[in-house]
Amino acid sequence: MNAMLETRNLSKSFGLKRSTFARAASAVGLAKDNQKKVHAVDNVSLSVKPGEVLGLVGESGCGKSTFGRMVAGILPPTNGSITFEGKNATRASVENHLNVQMVFQNPYASLNPRLRVDQLISEAAQYHGILKPADAPQFVASLLQQVGLDPSYANRYPHQFSGGQRQRIAIARALSLNPKFVVCDEAVSALDVSVQAQILNLFMDLRESKGLTYLFISHNLAVVEYIADRVAIMYLGRIVEITDTKTIFKSANHPYTQALIADAPRLDAKVAEHRPIQGELPSPLNPPAGCPFHPRCQNATSRCKEERPALKEIAPMHFSACHLND
Ligand SMILES: Nc1ncnc2c1ncn2[C@@H]1O[C@H](COP(=O)(O)OP(=O)(O)OP(=O)(O)O)[C@@H](O)[C@H]1O
Numbered sequence: 001m002n003a004m005l006e007t008r009n010l011s012k013s014f015g016l017k018r019s020t021f022a023r024a025a026s027a028v029g030l031a032k033d034n035q036k037k038v039h040a041v042d043n044v045s046l047s048v049k050p051g052e053v054l055g056l057v058g059e060s061g062c063g064k065s066t067f068g069r070m071v072a073g074i075l076p077p078t079n080g081s082i083t084f085e086g087k088n089a090t091r092a093s094v095e096n097h098l099n100v101q102m103v104f105q106n107p108y109a110s111l112n113p114r115l116r117v118d119q120l121i122s123e124a125a126q127y128h129g130i131l132k133p134a135d136a137p138q139f140v141a142s143l144l145q146q147v148g149l150d151p152s153y154a155n156r157y158p159h160q161f162s163g164g165q166r167q168r169i170a171i172a173r174a175l176s177l178n179p180k181f182v183v184c185d186e187a188v189s190a191l192d193v194s195v196q197a198q199i200l201n202l203f204m205d206l207r208e209s210k211g212l213t214y215l216f217i218s219h220n221l222a223v224v225e226y227i228a229d230r231v232a233i234m235y236l237g238r239i240v241e242i243t244d245t246k247t248i249f250k251s252a253n254h255p256y257t258q259a260l261i262a263d264a265p266r267l268d269a270k271v272a273e274h275r276p277i278q279g280e281l282p283s284p285l286n287p288p289a290g291c292p293f294h295p296r297c298q299n300a301t302s303r304c305k306e307e308r309p310a311l312k313e314i315a316p317m318h319f320s321a322c323h324l325n326d
Helices: 018-027 064-071 094-099 117-127 133-146 151-155 163-175 193-210 221-227 245-250 255-263 302-306
Strands: 005-015 037-048 053-057 079-084 100-103 181-185 213-218 230-235 238-244 312-315 318-320
Touching: 005 064, 037 064, 037 079, 037 238, 053 064, 053 221, 064 100, 064 181, 064 213, 094 100, 100 163, 117 133, 117 151, 117 163, 133 151, 133 163, 163 193, 193 213, 193 221, 213 221, 221 245, 230 245, 230 255, 238 245, 238 255, 245 255
Parallel strands: 053 213, 053 230, 100 181, 181 213
Antiparallel strands: 005 037, 005 079, 230 238, 238 318, 312 318
């Protein structure tokens, strides 16, 4: 099946201000004029099929949000391309904005506290001319119902709602532009566990009823195991493993994926099975040579220290970037 969304060698680097760079450079032992860029996302090529949920997982700072923002057209890429339904979507355009919407982690920060719920949900659609002011009350009531909220809440302000309810309002706002693709960036991470399950179920219901496709960014493996069809594992801006969710959790190939899974707390596991991941994420200002995971990998060889492994197909539709497979 043709991809709905495809990225080719998508990259984003951030230049640092001189003073910021000087502090960061001395912290990681770099000469001041050696390297002045953070390669937050580095040559990521992947595709998402219509109706699919692709999970994007990795430790904090590995580049997940930067990738999601580029896909949603909020952040321009430094290099590479984005294709949406076969059309070039690398540069932000109104069409791409309508097709791809984003739901953020913190519904306390993402909703303007001075606007009422009806204004929050209807302003973008009115701005884009897809909603007439006279139709707004009915439009808002319908969206509130679709996200499991009482239409009578339309006149209230964000502070009058719980975290889960606010995230439902943020989802209604994203749906107001009738997107085909939704980027969820840690969309349940700030919520209580019981509320997380309700919001995840709402995402799944909306996938069915509206035929939505998702990029689901999360550092929480349990969440991704529940919701995703396929999982991409990101490390220092690169995809190191990608395959279907069952295979990732049953037979992960990359040592980083294996370490993430061993590190993840599981309700059903014995305490002894929990093995915290060794070491810290290296600074993206000064990434290690060779395989970026080699300083934390117990099986690293001399080749891993020198040569960067490519993402290779190690079994049908199972890709991993690890020299140990050769
Ligand atoms: N605007 C920016 N300017 C400079 N550096 C940035 C900027 N945005 C992100 N970065 C850097 O890019 C790298 C990737 O950040 P990003 O937020 O994409 O990671 P993440 O995996 O989403 O982490 P988190 O879950 O903590 O947000 C980090 O080193 C971060 O400090």
